[in-house]
Amino acid sequence: MHKIVVLGASPNAERYSYKAVRSLTRRNYPVIPIGIRPGTIGDLPVVTGKPVIDEVHTLLLYIGPARQKEYYDYIISLKPKRIVFNPGTENYELIALCEKNSIEVIIDCAMLMLSTGSF
Numbered sequence: 808m809h810k811i812v813v814l815g816a817s818p819n820a821e822r823y824s825y826k827a828v829r830s831l832t833r834r835n836y837p838v839i840p841i842g843i844r845p846g847t848i849g850d851l852p853v854v855t856g857k858p859v860i861d862e863v864h865t866l867l868l869y870i871g872p873a874r875q876k877e878y879y880d881y882i883i884s885l886k887p888k889r890i891v892f893n894p895g896t897e898n899y900e901l902i903a904l905c906e907k908n909s910i911e912v913i914i915d916c917a918m919l920m921l922s923t924g925s926f
Contacts, residue, residue, distance in 0.1 A: 808835060808836050809864030809865060810836075810838075810839070810860070810862055810864050811831055811836050811837065811838045811863075811864065811865045811867065812841060812865070812867070812887065813827055813831070813838060813840045813866075813869065814866055814867065814869065815841075815843075815868060815870035815896075816828055816840030816841055816848060816853050816869065817853070817869075818842070818844065818847055818853050822869075823869065824840070824867075825848050826918060827867055827893075827917050827921070828840045828848040828849070829849055830922075832850075834921065838851060839851075839858075839860055840852075840853045840854065841857075841858070842854070842855060843855065857881040859884075860885055863886065863887040864887065865889050865891060866882060866887040866889075866890045867891045867893065868890060868893060868896045869893055869896065870896060871895060871896060872896065872897070872901075875896070876900075879901060882901070883904065883910075886910075887910055888911060889911035889912070889913055890905055890911070890912060890913070891913045892913065892914045893916055893917055897914055902914075
């Protein structure tokens with residue numbers, strides 16, 4: 808299975824990032840939730856900071872454009888094969904940076920992709 812990083816993960820069960828992590832784990836994807844605040848999502852700890860992670864297949868973005876700039880270098884350093892910009896996270900500066908670094912850009916809703924089998 809492909810390793811998935813959820814950037815902007817929240818231990819708040821009302822947030823879509825929380826729901827995405829739960830949906831991915833139910834489908835047995837290896838998931839690493841990275842957030843601003845520590846906590847847990849199911850049995851997974853929400854990692855804070857910018858940990859080194861190898862072999863990232865997909866990065867799901869749940870951080871709004873105003874806060875993304877501080878993560879540009881980190882996102883590129885993970886070398887994901889693709890990044891999913893969830894609704895409200897679209898940022899054409901980051902999209903251009905991803906394309907320049909040969910990272911596939913998908914503008915879609917990860918939850919919808921998972922529910923329709925297009926993930």
